[in-house]
Amino acid sequence: MHGEVPEVLAARRKGVAMRTPSSGAQRPEQMRLLELPYRVGIIGCGGMAHGHAQAYQAVPRVQLVCCADIDPQRLESFRRQYHIPFGYTDYREMLQKERPDLVSIVTWPGLHSEMTLEAARAGVRGILCEKPLALTLEEADRMLQVCQERGTILLVNHQRRWDLLYETARDLVQAGEIGQLLELGGSMVGSDLFTDATHAVDLFRFFNADGGVDWVYAQVTYNGRVRYGHPVEDLALVTFRFENGSWATLRTGRIPEPSFEKGIPFGPVTPYCASRLVGTRGVLEVSGDRREPRLYLMRSGAVGWKVVEPGTPHAEPAMVRSIRALLRSIEEGTPHRNDAFHGRAAIEVIIAALLSAAERAPVRLPLKAPGLSVEALFEQLRADSEAEG
Ligand SMILES: NC(=O)c1ccc[n+]([C@@H]2O[C@H](COP(=O)([O-])OP(=O)(O)OC[C@H]3O[C@@H](n4cnc5c(N)ncnc54)[C@H](O)[C@@H]3O)[C@@H](O)[C@H]2O)c1
Numbered sequence: 001m002h003g004e005v006p007e008v009l010a011a012r013r014k015g016v017a018m019r020t021p022s023s024g025a026q027r028p029e030q031m032r033l034l035e036l037p038y039r040v041g042i043i044g045c046g047g048m049a050h051g052h053a054q055a056y057q058a059v060p061r062v063q064l065v066c067c068a069d070i071d072p073q074r075l076e077s078f079r080r081q082y083h084i085p086f087g088y089t090d091y092r093e094m095l096q097k098e099r100p101d102l103v104s105i106v107t108w109p110g111l112h113s114e115m116t117l118e119a120a121r122a123g124v125r126g127i128l129c130e131k132p133l134a135l136t137l138e139e140a141d142r143m144l145q146v147c148q149e150r151g152t153i154l155l156v157n158h159q160r161r162w163d164l165l166y167e168t169a170r171d172l173v174q175a176g177e178i179g180q181l182l183e184l185g186g187s188m189v190g191s192d193l194f195t196d197a198t199h200a201v202d203l204f205r206f207f208n209a210d211g212g213v214d215w216v217y218a219q220v221t222y223n224g225r226v227r228y229g230h231p232v233e234d235l236a237l238v239t240f241r242f243e244n245g246s247w248a249t250l251r252t253g254r255i256p257e258p259s260f261e262k263g264i265p266f267g268p269v270t271p272y273c274a275s276r277l278v279g280t281r282g283v284l285e286v287s288g289d290r291r292e293p294r295l296y297l298m299r300s301g302a303v304g305w306k307v308v309e310p311g312t313p314h315a316e317p318a319m320v321r322s323i324r325a326l327l328r329s330i331e332e333g334t335p336h337r338n339d340a341f342h343g344r345a346a347i348e349v350i351i352a353a354l355l356s357a358a359e360r361a362p363v364r365l366p367l368k369a370p371g372l373s374v375e376a377l378f379e380q381l382r383a384d385s386e387a388e389g
Contacts, residue, residue: 156343
């Protein structure tokens with residue numbers, strides 16, 4: 001462990017601080033503790049952890065207090081960069097000694113479940129877990145169950161739900177600007193289902209009022225690729241149907257992709273996270289992140305595309321909005337857009353897609369395949385790819 005112990009942090013580490021106001025008059029020292037910031041710990045100090053640290057730093061009443069990484073050099077450099085008082089190479093020790101109020105889990109997906117359970121058992125009040133929530137539904141269910149039992153709010157970081165670009169697209173759909181939503185199409189060029197397409201599945205659900213999916217059909221090729229410590233496909237074509245009748249098609253991997261920039265049908269730029277929403281009275285296209293916002297609308301009967309400017313240019317970044325909403329969820333009980341339920345729904349579609357490809361058959365949801373091994377599905381897909389040459 002590294003770092004000094006400021007007085008205010010030492011008070012909180014004694015474990016006496018409670019933020020939930022109790023009824024009746026507060027003694028002065030209780031009042032003082034209620035005003036203390038939320039103490040945040042970050043587990044995993046790699047690439048994406050910087051996004052978490054910067055977002056927490058932008059939220060008032062939140063203080064980065066501790067971080068953990070098994071790589072001591074990465075830990076120390078991260079700790080210094082964000083002026084975090086305490087660093088640990090053992091995240092369990094961090095949880096026990098620092099007792100953070102909020103924890104970000106920014107490690108590889110195979111570790112999310114174990115770390116979530118440990119954090120909830122250590123009394124953490126809000127967990128912001130990176131996507132994908134987990135690699136199996138059993139792990140996801142355990143995470144949801146233990147967090148519910150412990151009163152811990154568990155979120156999955158599908159942060160684009162808080163990005164004005166995607167939020168505006170969702171609002172236009174909800175307002176009926178393209179009529180009834182018939183079809184959602186999208187791609188994660190160069191990426192894969194578990195790594196980035198979790199965002200796409202989640203956004204499709206977000207655009208479609210978080211409706212249920214009733215079946216999934218997919219073609220997947222796998223040749224032994226590994227990313228973030230788990231197998232990932234080379235190519236996937238996934239079709240799924242929502243209970244409200246609309247259809248979604250999602251592609252991943254090394255696919256040629258027309259640019260969604262208008263007027264350049266096969267341009268050199270491949271925007272990330274591209275979606276096309278087709279309704280009875282128009283089409284919306286949305287892609288990219290804040291650096292490269294793109295949102296286009298074409299109503300039926302209109303000539304050409306209209307560029308839609310999403311909201312105010314001074315809006316806060318998505319993750320800052322998400323963390324502010326987490327504080328509201330803790331203090332006021334308001335639901336959060338990134339509730340882990342949605343993270344589970346996204347991996348259910350992905351696992352169903354792998355199962356469908358392995359069985360060469362449509363898969364009905366809810367998925368009833370206890371003990372289903374994602375590794376075994378990938379091995380089946382590899383054998384099929386090899387057999388097909
Ligand atoms: N939401 C997004 O837009 C977004 C973007 C990128 C990555 N991610 C997700 O974030 C997660 C992390 O991705 P990354 O790119 O930051 O990975 P990374 O490899 O850069 O960082 C992971 C870190 O975890 C550390 N680690 C491994 N085991 C640990 C343990 N037992 N205790 C503590 N630390 C441990 C590693 O040493 C490493 O520093 C993944 O789930 C990924 O899918 C999300």
